[in-house]
Amino acid sequence: MKAHDAALLRSARRLLARRAEGKRPPRRLPQPRVLPGGYVPEWWMSSINSSYAGIWRAIPSPGPELRIGSPDDLLVQEVAKQARLLQASLLGYRKRDSLYEAYVLSGAEGEGEPVPPTRGLSPELSRRANLFLGRGDGMRIPSARMEEANQMHTDYFAVWDRSRAYAAAVLALLQARA
Incomplete structure (x- = not known):
């Protein structure tokens, strides 16, 4: 599931960037890196789980959606909002140890x-x-920073839901502009 969510996020980012540049969609979209067959070795699953399937490298920055529509457009605002939420998850990932x-x-x-x-x-x-x-x-974690730690924890683990919400927002924007 994690590998699929990371591939979904990479695909949405690539489609949005290609559309913003005025280019055709790519012939191939990123695929999840999973092993074929029914049996998955334990080392592979632990590798996916420990690396979070590359989700942190796939997080987009807000911006390409503004080249597709005006900032007042609700669909553009939704894509930008989801990108900001993903950036908050990335910040929670990077800063999670700085509170101790x-x-x-x-x-x-x-x-x-x-x-x-x-x-x-x-x-x-x-x-x-x-x-x-x-x-x-x-x-x-000092008690004065406990609220900040709780928010970082929430943002850190919400990355999977946020990646699917970002992809859905990108898809809605691209369908509206097609």
Whole structure:
């Protein structure tokens, strides 16, 4: 399913770009990378699941739809909206680890202070070094950033639904312009 969704997203992006450039549709569209036959080895499935079937490389940026119609057109706005939602998923994927910090336990479970920054390093580099080196008693997301973490988590895992919604919006736009 993940491989099919990634191929669908790549196909929608390619069709939209070709139409925006005034070219004919391509002869072949991207196909999902799956093995033929009924039996699928476990290593192949774990490869697809761990790489997310290349979905992160297939996420389009908003823009080509504006060359097909005016910004006031509802179909163009829907494609742009779905592209922005996909960009939010990509941001959640890229920034998901930036919220964690190392901390020193003091008192109750989860209570404590962040590990002091390393002198000579920027705050972000110090935070990453503290996590990488395992300084402190554990790692956590600060309670002040919990809402941001929940939104990133939601965006990160919504990429599959958003890819299908983007493809449907592109198809509706292309059908209306045909």
